[in-house]
Amino acid sequence: MAQTGKAGKMSERTIKNLHQRLNQLEDVLASAAAMKLNVRLEVTEDDELASTEEAINVLLEDFSALLEERKRAEAELQERLQTIQRQQEAINELSTPVIKVWEGLLVLPIIGTLDSQRTQRMMESLLQQIVATGSKMAILDITGVPVVDTMVANHLIKTITAAGLMGAECILSGISPNIAQTIVHLGIDLTGIKTKSTMMEAMRYAIRANGQKIVNVARADQPRPQEAPADE
Amino acid sequence: MIVPDHEQVLDRLPLKAEIDIVYIRQLVRQRGKEHGMGLIDQTRITTAASEVLRNMYVYAKGGETTISLVSVKGRSGLLVTCRDQGPGIRDIQLALQDGYSTVNSLGSGLPGARRLVDCLELESEVGRGTTVQLLKYLP
Amino acid sequence: MNDRPAASRIPIIKIGTHLIVPIQVDMTDQMVNDLQINVLAAIERTGARGVLIDISVLEMVDSFIGRMLSGIARMASVMDAAVVIVGMQPAVAITLVELGLEMKGIDYALNIEDGMVLLDQRLQESEA
Numbered sequence: 001m002a003q004t005g006k007a008g009k010m011s012e013r014t015i016k017n018l019h020q021r022l023n024q025l026e027d028v029l030a031s032a033a034a035m036k037l038n039v040r041l042e043v044t045e046d047d048e049l050a051s052t053e054e055a056i057n058v059l060l061e062d063f064s065a066l067l068e069e070r071k072r073a074e075a076e077l078q079e080r081l082q083t084i085q086r087q088q089e090a091i092n093e094l095s096t097p098v099i100k101v102w103e104g105l106l107v108l109p110i111i112g113t114l115d116s117q118r119t120q121r122m123m124e125s126l127l128q129q130i131v132a133t134g135s136k137m138a139i140l141d142i143t144g145v146p147v148v149d150t151m152v153a154n155h156l157i158k159t160i161t162a163a164g165l166m167g168a169e170c171i172l173s174g175i176s177p178n179i180a181q182t183i184v185h186l187g188i189d190l191t192g193i194k195t196k197s198t199m200m201e202a203m204r205y206a207i208r209a210n211g212q213k214i215v216n217v218a219r220a221d222q223p224r225p226q227e228a229p230a231d232e
Numbered sequence: 233m234i235v236p237d238h239e240q241v242l243d244r245l246p247l248k249a250e251i252d253i254v255y256i257r258q259l260v261r262q263r264g265k266e267h268g269m270g271l272i273d274q275t276r277i278t279t280a281a282s283e284v285l286r287n288m289y290v291y292a293k294g295g296e297t298t299i300s301l302v303s304v305k306g307r308s309g310l311l312v313t314c315r316d317q318g319p320g321i322r323d324i325q326l327a328l329q330d331g332y333s334t335v336n337s338l339g340s341g342l343p344g345a346r347r348l349v350d351c352l353e354l355e356s357e358v359g360r361g362t363t364v365q366l367l368k369y370l371p
Numbered sequence: 372m373n374d375r376p377a378a379s380r381i382p383i384i385k386i387g388t389h390l391i392v393p394i395q396v397d398m399t400d401q402m403v404n405d406l407q408i409n410v411l412a413a414i415e416r417t418g419a420r421g422v423l424i425d426i427s428v429l430e431m432v433d434s435f436i437g438r439m440l441s442g443i444a445r446m447a448s449v450m451d452a453a454v455v456i457v458g459m460q461p462a463v464a465i466t467l468v469e470l471g472l473e474m475k476g477i478d479y480a481l482n483i484e485d486g487m488v489l490l491d492q493r494l495q496e497s498e499a
Contacts (some may be wrong), residue, residue: 048456051401123465124461124465126462127464128461129466130481131460131461131481134481135484136485138482158465158468158469161468162464162465162467162468163461163462163464164479165456165463165464165467165468165479166459166460166479166481167457167459167463167479167480167481167485167486168481169484
């Protein structure tokens with residue numbers, strides 16, 4: 001190891017060298033403790049302390065790599081969280097579309113479970129669209145709503161009543177026999193609210209109520225239908 | 233009664249004339265708007281405040297309203313407090329009871345107001361006065 | 372009533388057999404009471420068969436205003452006039468439902484045009 005002058009005693013130079021190296025060690029370890037891992041020890045000697053110094057360098061290398069890996073993983077996680085958030089917002093928007101099918105008629109196909117927040121959003125959206133489009137009628141289709149409980153029913157009733165105060169009539173469609181049963185069992189009162197079992201029925205009603213009707217128009221490539229002889 | 237963790241008084245207004253009801257409820261809406269409340273929530277707190285302010289004017293002939301920004305159980309909200317030294321409410325339960333109607337004119341409007349806010353608290357002593365608190369959480 | 376400044380009076384406009392009442396200010400309780408009295412007086416004076424109340428500018432309808440509107444409807448029907456409220460804002464509609472306020476005997480329409488059509492309809496129905 002160190003060069004000894006007299007037997008057992010280390011030379012001054014060696015001691016100074018050791019001091020230096022120990023100081024360096026302290027500095028590097030302090031740096032590491034402060035998470036500054038890009039420091040390394042300068043290994044110039046070839047003695048027992050040197051192998052420790054090399055070992056510490058390897059340790060610092062490993063820690064550095066681990067830290068980088070952790071930062072990378074964290075960043076990836078953040079990005080994924082943001083994607084989920086964006087997707088959630090997109091789902092929210094998609095899940096309460098208000099569609100203007102033609103002048104004066106809006107359709108709101110409700111799909112999925114209705115919680116308080118979603119129903120509130122849906123209600124606001126529908127009412128705003130009623131004003132924006134000047135629509136006197138709206139079809140709320142609940143074919144895609146799996147469960148109708150008292151809370152959901154109350155929210156729907158609130159929405160429909162509010163629309164009524166604004167001068168728009170809402171038709172509730174897509175009521176399956178199951179849901180009809182649930183509504184009766186829960187004692188939910190839907191008097192005053194127009195209900196239809198299917199969207200098609202609701203559309204038919206809306207068209208009639210608007211004083212309109214759908215007629216079949218002869219196609220250009222087909223002969224005109226024979227006129228029935230006039231009754232005498 | 234609502235005891236906020238933290239309260240910052242925004243306005244302190246006396247209610248003396250009938251027109252103050254309009255002025256104060258407009259200010260309630262404005263404060264709600266300033267602190268990020270959506271339009272519908274603004275309308276809810278304004279309407280609830282109108283009910284309470286009218287009670288204060290009609291039954292106590294006036295009082296004081298405080299509009300504060302508060303923190304309650306970690307959530308921030310708008311607190312409207314109406315304090316009067318009027319005759320007090322004899323039967324608080326009855327005044328808050330639903331069906332003690334809003335249409336047939338005998339109602340205090342309180343049950344309806346309670347449905348519009350996140351929290352409505354009332355304290356009253358006959359002959360001493362009444363304090364009503366309306367809390368609406370901010371987004 | 373007549374010595375109140377003009378700005379605080381809500382206008383009542385006669386169009387044919389109907390009256391249009393555009394409420395464009397945040398009303399004090401006194402204005403609300405005056406309006407009820409004035410509308411009923413106008414129905415009597417003009418023999419109007421329909422009253423259209425335009426609240427498209429109103430940002431709030433509380434129980435007091437609601438009671439006034441119900442009152443107008445009740446008394447108007449006694450005088451054989453129909454009442455339609457037009458232009459209720461979404462926030463007001465939602466709040467009214469949550470308030471639990473039920474205003475009977477009133478029709479509702481999206482706007483003045485639809486409201487007038489409705490009043491004409493009610494008029495035809497009553498003369499049938």
